[in-house]
Amino acid sequence: MNALIDILRKNGIQPTPQRLEVAKFVLATQSHPTADQVLKEVLKRCPTVSRATVYNTLNLLVDKGLIASRTLKEGAVVFDPRTQRHHHLIDTETGIIHDIPWESVDVREPEICEGFEVEDYHVVLRGRKK
Amino acid sequence: MNALIDILRKNGIQPTPQRLEVAKFVLATQSHPTADQVLKEVLKRCPTVSRATVYNTLNLLVDKGLIASRTLKEGAVVFDPRTQRHHHLIDTETGIIHDIPWESVDVREPEICEGFEVEDYHVVLRGRKK
DNA sequence: CATGCAGTCTAGACTAGTTCTAAACTGGGA
DNA sequence: TCCCAGTTTAGAACTAGTCTAGACTGCATG
Numbered sequence: 356m357n358a359l360i361d362i363l364r365k366n367g368i369q370p371t372p373q374r375l376e377v378a379k380f381v382l383a384t385q386s387h388p389t390a391d392q393v394l395k396e397v398l399k400r401c402p403t404v405s406r407a408t409v410y411n412t413l414n415l416l417v418d419k420g421l422i423a424s425r426t427l428k429e430g431a432v433v434f435d436p437r438t439q440r441h442h443h444l445i446d447t448e449t450g451i452i453h454d455i456p457w458e459s460v461d462v463r464e465p466e467i468c469e470g471f472e473v474e475d476y477h478v479v480l481r482g483r484k485k
Numbered sequence: 486m487n488a489l490i491d492i493l494r495k496n497g498i499q500p501t502p503q504r505l506e507v508a509k510f511v512l513a514t515q516s517h518p519t520a521d522q523v524l525k526e527v528l529k530r531c532p533t534v535s536r537a538t539v540y541n542t543l544n545l546l547v548d549k550g551l552i553a554s555r556t557l558k559e560g561a562v563v564f565d566p567r568t569q570r571h572h573h574l575i576d577t578e579t580g581i582i583h584d585i586p587w588e589s590v591d592v593r594e595p596e597i598c599e600g601f602e603v604e605d606y607h608v609v610l611r612g613r614k615k
Numbered sequence: 616c617a618t619g620c621a622g623t624c625t626a627g628a629c630t631a632g633t634t635c636t637a638a639a640c641t642g643g644g645a
Numbered sequence: 646t647c648c649c650a651g652t653t654t655a656g657a658a659c660t661a662g663t664c665t666a667g668a669c670t671g672c673a674t675g
Contacts, residue, residue, distance in 0.1 A: 371623065371670095390662075405625045410662065429556045430633085431661060444601060453601075461593035462608065471574060471583075473612040478592065480606040501641090501652065521632075535654045540633065560661085561632060 366419040376401045377412040381422055387433040387452040427452055427479065442478040455480065496549040506531045507542040511552055517563040517582040557582055557609065572608040585610065 359378055363370045376397045381388065388396070394409045413434055416422045423435045427443055428450065442455035460478050489508055493500045506527045511518065518526070524539045543564055546552045553565045557573055558580065572585035590608050 369622075373624070408624055426556060426559045429562060432559060444603070446601075447604065463591035470615055471576075471612040472615050473574070473610050474577065476608055476610040478606055478608050480603050482601040482603040485600055485602050499651075503653070538653055
């Protein structure tokens with residue numbers, strides 16, 4: 356928990372009990388929660404936290420680069436503590452998002468986009484359990 | 486226009502003036518409009534059309550495979566009449582989505598996803614004008 | 616010890632995208 | 646002509662997310 360406080364401090368985020376609860380959950384999650392799922396989780400431990408605080412904290416963590424926000428699901432942004440480059444596989448039956456290691460997909464660095472400087476790219480796969 | 490009526494009929498969609506206006510615009514567009522942008526365009530020619538009809542028609546066209554709905558923009562689904570496989574480049578400054586031909590990016594068919602059958606995949610690139 | 620102040624938190628209002636609902640409309644058969 | 650299935654409409658409802666105004670916190674100062 357002290358480690359967590361340090362992480363926030365080092366990134367210029369003043370630690371508060373609410374922010375710690377949000378960070379604790381979202382930095383450790385193995386899934387890709389929406390803001391509402393984070394809120395539900397945090398409410399279990401901190402029943403008075405408000406939605407605004409959860410949204411503010413998530414946006415703060417994104418601004419500081421501690422988590423990433425991704426537009427993969429229809430209807431809601433999801434948050435992802437794995438900020439290194441990787442790909443995503445979306446289960447078309449359950450909607451669950453899985454991480455795919457960067458090296459698992461071989462993409463030839465695309466320089467093909469006339470007039471554009473590509474800053475980033477990743478592959479979005481869709482599939483279902485065999 | 487008769488060609489359009491045929492397309493709808495062949496796909497089991499009863500043609501109505503409202504549906505024809507929606508289809509005419511969304512099947513011919515070079516961009517990736519949101520439902521609201523389609524509504525605005527259709528209102529120019531058919532000022533009494535309702536939002537619900539535009540949404541219903543777009544969803545109908547998606548169900549029949551005549552257009553695709555894509556989750557690329559934060560906050561709103563976009564529609565795309567180009568249903569063949571291709572990639573997308575999102576301009577990080579303007580938010581404009583560009584199509585990238587399938588052959589322009591060389592992805593080694595990923596079979597790496599243990600336990601999953603990949604049905605589809607595409608590359609999402611982000612960049613800015615040089 | 617009181618005061619002030621910057622930063623934070625909360626509840627609830629607000630906005631935008633999308634779906635739902637109930638009632639009115641339309642147009643081809645019996 | 647009447648009916649019925651399918652369609653359209655306006656507006657309500659719902660959901661994700663942001664904004665706002667006021668209350669709270671805790672440190673620094675007099």
